[in-house]
Amino acid sequence: MKALRYHRKPVKYAASRLASSLRTGSGAAYGPLDLSEPKELALPSAEWVRVRPQLSGICGSDLATVEGRSSRWFEPIVSFPFVPGHEIMALDSNDRRVVIEPALGCVSRGITPPCHWCASGNLGRCERITFGCLRPGLQSGFCADTGGGWATEMVAHPSQLHAVPDELSDLDAVMIEPAACGIHAAMSAGSLDGAVVAVIGAGTLGVLTVSALSTWNRPAHLIVGAKYPEQIRAARAGGATEVVETNGLLRAVRRTVGCLAVGDGDLERLAGGADVVFDCVGSGASIDNALRMTRPGGRIVLVGMAGPTNIDLTPLWHREVALAGAYAYGTEPFLNGRRTFDAAIELAGTAQLGRLVSATYPLERYTEALDHAANAGKRGAIKVAFDLRAQPKRTTLTKEPSA
Amino acid sequence: MAGGSERLTGLSERLKERVGRKLFDADVESGISAMLRRGPLGTGVGAASAKLMPRQLRMFPFTKASWPGSVPRDPSRSELQMNYDTEWARDPWALALRRGLTEGLLRPGVGVLASPSIQGLDRLDGVNGPVIFAANHQSHLDIFLVLASVPLRFRKKIVIVAAADYFFDTKFKATLSALGLGAIPIDRKKVSRTSSDRALEVLRDGWSLVVFPEGSRSPDGWASEFKPGTAFLSTRTNLPVVPIHLEGTGRLLPRGKNIPKRGNTAVTFGLPLHPEPDEDPRKMNVRIETAIAELADEEANGWWQARRNAASGDTPKLQGPAVTSWRKEWLLTEQEKRHDKVKRSWP
C-alpha cells in the first residue's frame, strides 16, 4: 500500500510553518509528510474492515496541519504517524462504493455502553475520542490506527460506512463528508424563516453551507461574501440570494436589513444586522467582521476552523451575540433527527456537488496538490482531491463527467 | 512606450490596408491620444520625448493645428494681420529705438548696399507737414530705400503702409514690422474700412505715410496697376502726395530672392501733388501714376527729354509697352546694361 503519512517531527513541522508563512501552499514540501509504502495496518478489532480509498479530498483542517498552522488543541487527540484524509469515497471488500463517516465515536472504539452523545447519534460530540481500542484520534485521518484517505488502503468500522447510491458519481460522493459539515452548521441555526443570513467566505464549506441553507432553512435573504470569481459563481449556483465581494458584505447586509450604521458613509459597523452569520473562513478577521454585522441577540456560527486568534469580544458581550461552533455531524433535530450523512448524500445528488471538485491529483504529486488546495480560491478552484483509482497518472483540472 | 505606439500605428496601417475604409481615413489619432494619455514624460521630459516621439512633437498640439478646410478663415478674429494694433510702436520709446536703428544702421546699410543717387529733393523745399509718399514697388529694399532717402524732417515721423497678410501674419513679424519699420497693416486685397480708417487716423496725428500704390512688388520688373487708395487718403485729408520713383532695387533684390546683391539705385522725388477740390480719387490716382512715370522717364532720359515726352504724351508707361511675351523682358535687359557698372563706395 501507498500512503502519505504525517509524523511527529518538530523540526520539519517548524520548517513547514516557516515555508507556508513565506508562501501559502509551500508547507507540504518541507513538513513531516512523506509518501511511503508502509506495511498493512492491523485491524483494531474484529469488527473493523479494510477499504480502498478511491477519491480523497483535501480539507481545510488537513491543510492547516500540513502547513504547520494547526492548533495545539489537537495535539492530545491525534496519534502519530497518521495518514491524513477524511473526505473519502472508498471501495469495500465487495467493490461496493462507500463513503466513510470519519468521526470515531464510542462504537468504533469498542466502548460500551456508548457515551450519551454517541447513543443519540451525535458522534461528532463523542466524549471518549482518546480512549478505547484506538489510539487517540478525533477522526479517521488523524489516528495512527485507522489510516486515512490519502492512502490506497485503510481500515474502517462498519458503522462508519455509508453506501453510495448508484446515481451519484464518484466526485459527488467525495463531497458528501464536507457537505455533511455544511449541513450540520446550517441545521444548527434551526428555522430561519424571514431571517437575514450572511455567509462569510465561499470556499468549499461556504458553498456547501449555502447549499444546505437554501435547501432546508430557506432564509428570506442569504447574502454571501466571496473573494474570487469562481467562488462567486459557485455561491450563486448554491442558491444565495445575493453574492458580493467580501469587503462589500457589511454594506450588503446593511442595505438588506435597512438598519442604521456607525460611520459616515464608510461603514464601521452596523447598528442592527443579520440574524445569523456563518463564518466559513475561520480567521480572527472574519470573526471580527461577523461581529460587526450580527444584530444584537444574533448568532454567529463558526464553520471554519479558527485556531488561535486575537479578537475583541466586547461586541459579543455588549450585543449579546451567541458565538457557536459547528463541527462534524451527527443527527439533526431540525430535520427531525435525520442523520446528517443521509441528508448529505441527498444533497450531493440534488445539488450535483461533484461540480465543486475542481482538480484531482495522484498521490505522487501531493506537494502540487496541496499547493493547489492551499491556493484554491486564487487559482479558481473550490475542492482539490487525490484520485487513487486504478490509473494514478491523472492530470490536473480534469473533471469527471457526472455519472 | 514608443514601441507601443508604433505597434499601434503599425496595426492601424495594416487595418487600413485590409479594410480600406473611410473609417480608417483618420491616421494619427492613436499616436497622439496614446501619448497624451500615458505620456512620454513618464521617463522625463527631454530625452525621452524627443527620442520617442519626434513625429508627434511635430504635430498638434505641439505645433499649431491645421485649419479645417470647411471653416472659412475669419480674419476679424485674429489679433494679427489687419487686427494688429501698432499703436505701441509709435510710443516715444519705440520711436527713439527706431530713430536709432534708422540713422545708425539702416541708412549706412542702404548706402553701402544700394548706393542710392537721390534726385529732386529740392522739389520738397517748403513742404513740412505730413505728406503721403507714393513710390513704385519692385523689391523689399524699396521700403528701406525710401526710409533712408526721405529728408530728416519727414523721417522723424513716418509710418510705412505694409501688406497685412505679409508683414503682420505672425506675431514675430508683426512686432518686428511695427517696431523696426513703423509699419501699419493694410489689406491689399480689398478696400476695407479698417485699413483706411487707420491710415487716416495716423495722417491726422501728423505722421507721414509711405505707400506703394501698386499693392505688391512687381513680378517682372515692370510696374503693376496703381490702386486708388493713396489718392483716396489724399483727397480725404487734403494732404499732398509726393511721388517717388525708385530704380534699380528690382535688380538688387528681385522678388523671390532672399539675399540682396550690391548695386546702384536711384531715388527721384517729384513735385508734391495736391488734391484738387472734390477730385475723384481715381482721377488723382492717374495723376500720381503719371507723375511717377515721368520721374522714371526723367531718371532714364534726363529731365528735358522727359518734359518733352510728357508734353507730347510720349512718357513711357510704367507698366511697360503694351506688348506681351518675351519682348517686355527683352526691353528690360536694355535698361540693365546702363547700370552694369557698380559705383564703388570707397576707392
Added chain:
Amino acid sequence: MSAPKRAPRPGFVLDVDRSTPPTLMWHGEGFRLEKFPVGTRVIYAPEPVNPLVDPRGAIRHALANPVGDSQPLASLLFSGMKLTIAFDDISLPLPPMERPDIRQMIIEEVLDQAATAGVDDVELIAALALHRRMTEAELRHAVGDRVYDAFAPSGRLYNHDAEDPDGMVFLGETKHGEKVQFSKRAAESDLLVYVNINLVAMNGGWKSTATGLAGYQGIRHHHNPDTLRASKSIMDKDNSKFHDINWRMGTVIREAGVKIFQIESTINNDAFPSSMNFLQKREWEWNARDRASFVALSKTLDRVPSRTKRGIFHATKAPHKMTSVQAGEVEAVHELTIAQVHKQQLVRVEGQTDILTMGLPYIGPYNVNSIMNPVLVMCLGLGYFFNLYRKKPLVREGGVLIMSHPTPWEFHPVHHPSYIDFFEQVLADTTDPSTMEAKYEKQYAEDEWYRHLYRTSYAYHGVHPFYMWYWGSHALEHLGKVIIVGGDPKSVRRLGFTPASTMRDALEMASDVVGRDPSITHLHNPPIFMCEVD
C-alpha cells in the same frame, strides 16, 4: 485703435476633412485628442454671450420692474411679514462660479429691500430637494460671507430637509392626483422669494420650487421612468412631461396661497479660467499659450493620482458672467429666461446621426467637490448630454452613443452612500428603470440609514441614484447601444454598456448596430450647449 468688441460667434457644425486637426474631448479628469473619420460632424458651442455690464444694477432694475402680474418686490415687503428666500443649491452652476456668486448678489439686494421695509422674520433655504446638504464653505460661497454670518449662526440660513417630519406639508393634489409636498416654512411665509441660476433649459420655472422645496412623496410623481421616457426632451419644457407635472404642481402651490416672487438669472458659457482657455476654443484657433497649457495640464494629469486630479479640477471656478436677470411671476419670468438660455446655447443641426460621440467631463450636477461615480457617468451622458436637444434627438432611434470617460469603480462614501448599494445590488440585478423602480425604489427611499445620512451628514437621499438612472430612461429606450471609451470594463459592464479601449474600437463595435458606413456626430464640449435638430 483697438478693434471693436466682437459679437460672439454662434455655434456651428464642422465637417471633418483631412485638414481638420484632432478634436479635443473630455475624458473625466483628463482629455483625449481624437482624429475623427472624414465626414464626421463636430458641433461647436456658441461663444460666450457678452455679459451684463452692471449686474447689480440689472438686479435692482429687475426687482423694481417685475414681469407678469407681479408687484415690484419692494411693495411686497412689509413689516411683520414672514419672508423666505430659497435659492438653488450646489448643483448650479457648473463648474461653480467665481465669487461673487449670482445668488449672493441677488440675495443681498433682496435683503437690502427687506431691511428697508422692516422685515424681521427672514429665513434662507438652500432648495436642494433630495440632494446632499451644502457645507458651510459651499453655503458661504453661494450666498456670500455677509449673508452667511448674518443668518446661519441663528439658524435662519439652512439646508432644506425633505425628511423632516415637522418641516414638510402637503399642499394638495393636482388634477392627475399627484401629491404636492412642500417646505412648511416656505408654505407658511407671506412671500417666498426664489433665487435661481439657470444653467440649462431644464432648470427654473416651477421646477425650482415644486421640486427644490419638495420631498420624496412629491418628487416621485415626476422623477420616474414613465414620465422621463415621455419627456422629449427634459431640456425642452414644452415637450417634457416632467415639466408638465411640475407646472401642474405649480398651479397647486399657487392656488394653495403660496406667494412666490421668482428671480431667475442666466449666465454665459464662459466656464473655464484663462489657464484652461483651450477648453473653450476651437482647436485650430489655439495659440501657443493654449497649446502649452494643454500639453502641460495633460502631462500633469497623466502623472498624478486621481485624488490630485480631482483636486485640480474641483478647485477650478468658472468665470461665468450674468447675461440676464428677470423677476416676478414664475411663468412669465421663465419664458424670458428660456429665451436667454437659447440665445446662449442653441445650435441648429441638420438631421440626426447614426453615431453620437461625446467626451464626459469631471463634473456633473451631483458631484461638485466629489467623485464622478459610474452611475453619475451614465446620468451625465444619457440623462444630460443626450437630452440637450429640441425637436429630435441628435442620434437616431436605434443609433449608438459613444462616450469617453474612465468610469472608475469609485464612490464618494459620504456623498453617495446609497449609490454604492445601488451599484452593487440594483445594477447587478437589472438596468431596466421600470424594473428597478418596482423592485427596489421603495426600499432605498425609505431606508433609515440613508435618511439619517441625508439629514445629518452630506449624503444624497437614498433614492437619488434611482433618479440618476431614470434620467437616462429616454436615452436607454432610444439608443441601440452605448459604448464607453477608456472606461473601466468592470464598471462599464455593470452599467449595461460596452467598454472600448479606443475610439477606433468603439466605432468598429458601433458598426455592428449601425452598419459599415455610419454618419458620426461629435458634441464638442465644453462649454455646454443645446442642439435644435431639424
